[in-house]
Amino acid sequence: MVEALVTGERTTTATLDRGRGVSLWHQIASAIERDIIAGLWIPGARLPTEAEFTARFAVNRHTVRRAMESLESRGMIRIEQGRGSFVAEDVLEYPLGTRTRFSENIRRQKKEPQGRILGIETIAAEGAVATALGLRRGRPVLRVERLAMANGTPIVIGAHHFPLPRFEAMPAALAQQASITVALAACGLPDYHRVRTRVTARMPTAEEATLLHQARIRPLIVAEALNADPEGRPVDFTLSRYASGRVQIVVEGE
Template sequence: EELTGRGLVRVEQGRGSFVAEEVVEYPLGSRTRFSEIIRAQSREPSGRIIRIAEIPAEGRVAELLKLRRGRAVVVAERLGFANGRAILLGMHHFPAHRFARIAALLADNPSISAALAASGVPDYRRQITRITARMPSPEEAELLGQARTRPLLLAEAVNTDPEGVPVDVTFTRYAAGRTQLVVEGA
């Protein structure tokens, strides 16, 4: 009970007691930047691109990017690490007509901010974030190094350039046991 109170042990009803994982506080605000957030907590950020593809924009992606359905988008799936532990899996969608070089840029350096800067968008702002939760797929659990019985926190975000034009729609899956989302200014 004392260890639980100090945050060193977590108790899951029907499963038992477990050593608590170190949790990364992940603030969501108008300037959400992965590397800055991780470094601010004295941790080492890193990332790895899982896949890059060009696909037609459909449904929610087309709507949020303000594109006609079927227009090409570049999808980049990126795994983000803090001190070598996976904490998030993001699926970024960029309008292909505006960011023709982004796939090559991300293949060289997995930093989204660096790729956008090299593509003529040195600064961007988060327009909106929607947060939900669900259980992970087997692939998500494996990539994030967590049990399928542990939920994911999901964030749907739209990032815009200084003129308010959408540059990125991201669906991020956070390892809930290792990440605490902090909504700033709410």
Template structure:
């Protein structure tokens, strides 16, 4: 690849302005992203090609990419490369909140994975949310949901037992919670309560969500009830804040 005169002037010229080369590279790539030269979801050139483009070593390029990752502009995927993050996905929360519908409405492909399932005893908080007694049996579900293959939310849900003893199998079969509930006799349900907070992702959470260390997540606690207003699900979902925008609907 031939280094353009612009790149030489921008990076390799005498640095009397005191700005580090990695910072100039980060700024140049950010301008490409915000200006549309590098489109959302597109893959950045390999480090070797970027190093050639800007007439620097790979370490300098790597430092620039790390800065863009921290800012939430790009996402490095092991074994695949570095990709431009898509625009934030508007995620409506209202009386009927459905992940699959929310993602599909934005023209993206929803995905879901059941990471783990276990029968446990409800602690005081979960018992209170589900109108149970502490120690009552509940089914715990750990899920990871995505849009166009990019992790979006890490969820931890609890549903009452024995009422939903077949929910795990139904969820594995259908891949979504709404048809899984329908298979267990709940034709429809609604959102009773939603609470939204924020914090920094813990290391394990960041790894699951493919986030850079130190990136924020939105913490969304919710309760769903059936049409008789009986609580059927208590969930804590961690949304990648760089990728989602919560929209509250009445």
């Protein structure tokens, strides 16, 4: 039996054939993919809900969910917890070099950078933070958690660690503008350079997935970075968690 599939505001030429041995979820995924490629939904657009697709294709929700998971695994869509499914945007190229600056990287790709401070607190330097900043364990450091976005889409969560008392003016500077580079300049450091970056990957926590608007089944790109002032003194140890479906890390040569 062959049935016409309506996958958007118009009817696609694809058909749902319940007797040709191809799973229904695969046929549905293929039909949605064709409509995305044809431009029925632009990058970033919200897709119909599972319930709407269920009614449209006359199948159960499990079948639709399997189709959507397949599209997400291939990078066609992104599923955001509690918000729905969206057509995947173009992947940003994010260069890592001696002068890595989020705003500059984003503007080079003709997108508008934004930032939001999630929290600021003074903590005791321990483990990797103390080692990277060259501090004795227990010394105070300022921890700044920041969400960085491009055209309003979450890209990366950064946990920055600054030695105290050198950067005690950082909270006041960030209250004026949520830019780490601008805040460092306000603290008397107009320029700094990247000493090293270590890149790994892991699955997100529930909080990270929510902040980055991504599914728990998609891994994060994790980067540990150390920045130093022109004299070589450590000024910022950062743990960055990138939404892997939206970012491609590019390592630049010296």
